[in-house]
Amino acid sequence: MTVCDEIKTQAKEICSVKTAKKTLPITQWLPKYCCQWFQCDLIAGLTVGLTVIPQGLAYAVVAELPPQYGLYSSFMGCFIYCLFGTSKDITLGPTAIMSLMTAQFASGLSPVPHNATYALILTLMCGCIQLLMGILNLGIIVEFISYPVINGFTSAAAIIIAFGQVKHILGLQNIPRDFLQSVYYTFAKLPQTRIADLIMGIVCLILLAGLKKMKSIDWGDENEEDIPVCRKISRKFIWVIGTARNAVIVISGALIAAACISQGFDTFSVVGPLPEGLPTFQLPNFTLHNGSTTVSTAQIFSDIGIGFGVVPLLSLVETIAIGKAFARQNNYRIDANQELIAIGISNILGSFVSAYPVTGSFSRTAVNSQSGVKTPAGGIFTGCLILLALAVLTPAFYYIPQSALAAVIISAVLQMVDFKIIMKLWKVKKLDLIPLGITFLLSFALGIEYGILIGILVTLFIVLYPLARPTVKVTLRPETSRDIVILQPNQGLMFPGTEYIMEQIEGYSYEGPPKMVVIDCSHISAIDYTTIQGIEGVIGELKRKKCSVVFSCVQIQVLDVLLKADIPGFRSANTTEEAADFSTLPDEEKCINGIGHDEIDEDEENPIQPLLGNTRQNSIA
Structure with a gap:
């Protein structure tokens, strides 16, 4: 096939309907969309919207950014994921862990407090890295992070985030971000606690716990048809209130704070004034002006440093973990690489509307699933509700108590701790x-x-x-002597364990070397070049000690690699018994019953070629 033919083939594949459906998953479900799905997506989308608005405001505080940036980060992913996402349940937006990462690597490092320049650059670069990873099919990276590591990380992050909000519950100021220092200074400043904030925070925490319990009430196994309509409505009302508990608490707290402020009582620490309207769509600034000095792009990138690797990776882990959990629950599959593309594009475009890095949210995804969402189109209604809140409700956010937002965060993250x-x-x-x-x-x-x-x-x-330390089973033949030693490694011969295996083989030749060492390769399905070099050295060393080495039960793909390596003195037998028989044969017969690589004429046909077939082209070199 010529280069032109290869290009044409690749172009046809890229432009095929199959590729289009894989790249734009919306093309798979949109033709089947119906009115019933629309109704379910509308209800689920609005329900998630009532959850994400208070959470967005709260998580922005964790990210050490003004509260409006939580809403700026909440709507773009809703629209983009509808086009590119493969899960009907996942909702993208700010999360507790991504907010903490943003504070750790971006906004917390900015020389100007609560400035979003660092965070927006992190969002843009994070999106570019994720998009590139998705295009290169690197979603498999998430498989190298074990569940115990994820569990240890999320539990620690939840505790750090929760304790970081204690200062807002107590109304304390100037508490450092570092966890150990924050613990010390929080206790040191306990006498400065604002009683009103403390009461508001504790009451909000109690109410959030109660409403969450109400939502999960088990009403028994009554027949749905026998339940009166009024009882059905009351149960649905309780479920809605429990699901939208964050919004209920934040609105109630804001009304109480507004009433106190209108009467001249400045008792609560409130969010304060926020910019009205939608964010401007523009490329993030790559420099930061700090008084008379300017922080360059190179300095910003240097400050963020490892964050460019950690944040995209954790975003992927969080989204895939959530997506797989709900995919198993609802009987469908997700594509990790396509999810990377969806998150990457969401973060790239999100940086243009002042969003910090987003990922899948477990709590909101659970709400979405329980609300009966049918397609990713539910995110469109969530995004529209957030845009409406930014356009109309921004002035009302002034009165939201900081302690109420802190209670929302603590209530959300403590369920992530799993001991x-x-x-x-x-x-x-x-x-x-x-x-x-x-x-x-x-x-x-x-x-x-x-x-x-x-x-x-x-x-x-x-x-x-x-x-590096594989188990090697040792058998002697006959059992009372060391004439023949049979070694059987329990797994592939790869470079980490090469030296150890070779030491095991040579160890039986130090005192009273056997006549033959048989290496049983029945459990070996792969081999690499480092091991081949070790085998060549061992064969030479044992040959000098008048001890021969024979390989038995070698799988076709491994035998192909060993023959290609052209190892002097290499011999192979079909079974261990045949290999053991080599010791009783004259030297001139050994190359007939087995394969003695140094005895085969290069011009003669390879006796195992009919067995190998085309495996030479696919062997491991």
Whole structure:
């Protein structure tokens, strides 16, 4: 096939209907859209909107940005995900963890407090990285992060976020962002507690817990047809109030604060004035003016540093974990690479409307699913409600108490803490407690970015260690002598375990070397170049000690690689018994019953070629 033919083939594939449906999942469900789906998506979208508005305002505080940036970050993903997303349930927007990451890597590093320049640059670059990862099909990266690491990270992040809101419950000022310092200064400043904020915060927490409990009331297994209409309506009303509990609490708190302020009582710490209307659609600024000095683009990128890697990765992990959970629950599949594309485009365009990095929200996705959403179009109604709130309700946000927002955050994140897994892991696999504990503890001591990175490295070490120290079963023939030693590795011969395996082989030749070492390869399905070099050295060393080496039960793809390597003295037998028989044969017969690579004439036909077929083209070199 010529280059032109290859280009034409690729072009046809890219422009095919199959590719279009994969790139734009909306083309798969839009032709089947109906009025019933519209009704379900409308109800679910508006319900999620009532949840995301108070959460957005609250999470912006966690991100150390003015509250309106939480709403700016809430609507773009709703529209973009409808086009590119593969899950009907996922809702994109600000989350507790992404807000904490934004504070850690962006807004918290800005020399100008509460300035969004760093956050918007992080959003844009995060989106570009995610889009590139999706195009390159790198969604598989999420498979290398184990559940214990994710659990340790989310539990630590939830505790850090929750304790970070205690200062707002108490009405304290000038508390450092660092967790350990914040603990110290919070207790040190307890005498400065504002009683009104404390009462408001505690009452809001109690009401949020009560409303959440009301939402999950089990009404029994009564027949739906036998329930009176008034009872059905009352149950639905209780469910709606419980689902929209964040909005109910925030609105109630704002009304109380507004009433107090109108009477001249400045008792609550409130959000204060916010810019009215929608954000301007523009490219983020890549420089920051701080008085008479200007922070350059290079300096901003240097300050964010590792955040450009950690934030896109955690965003992917959070979204895929949520998407897979609800996909299993509702019997459909999601595409990790397509999800990366959807999140990437959402963040890229979101940076143009002053959004900080977004990802899938577990709490809002659960609300979306329980509300009966049928397609990603539910996000359109959520986005429209947020835009309406920005256009009309911004002046009312002035009166929202900081303690009420803090209560919303604490109530949302504490359910992310899961200590039950410790007992499960203790029963199932105690070794998994190590990465969980390391991730959890180091997130407090060094920061959550280092906690999860070190946790991932520890997990990879645990996974790769068996490759470096594989189990080798040893059999002697006859059992009373060391004439023939049969070694059977329990897995593939790859470079981490090459030296160990070779030491095992050579170890039986130090004192009273056997006549033959047989390597049973029945469990070996892969081999690499480093191992081939080790095999070549071992064969040469044992040959000098008058000890021969024979490989048995070699799988076709492995045998193909070994023959290509042209190892002097390499011999192979179909079974271990045939390999053991080599020791009783004259040297001139050994190359007939087995394959002695150094005895085969290059011009002769390879005796195993009919078995190999086309595996030479696909072998591991």
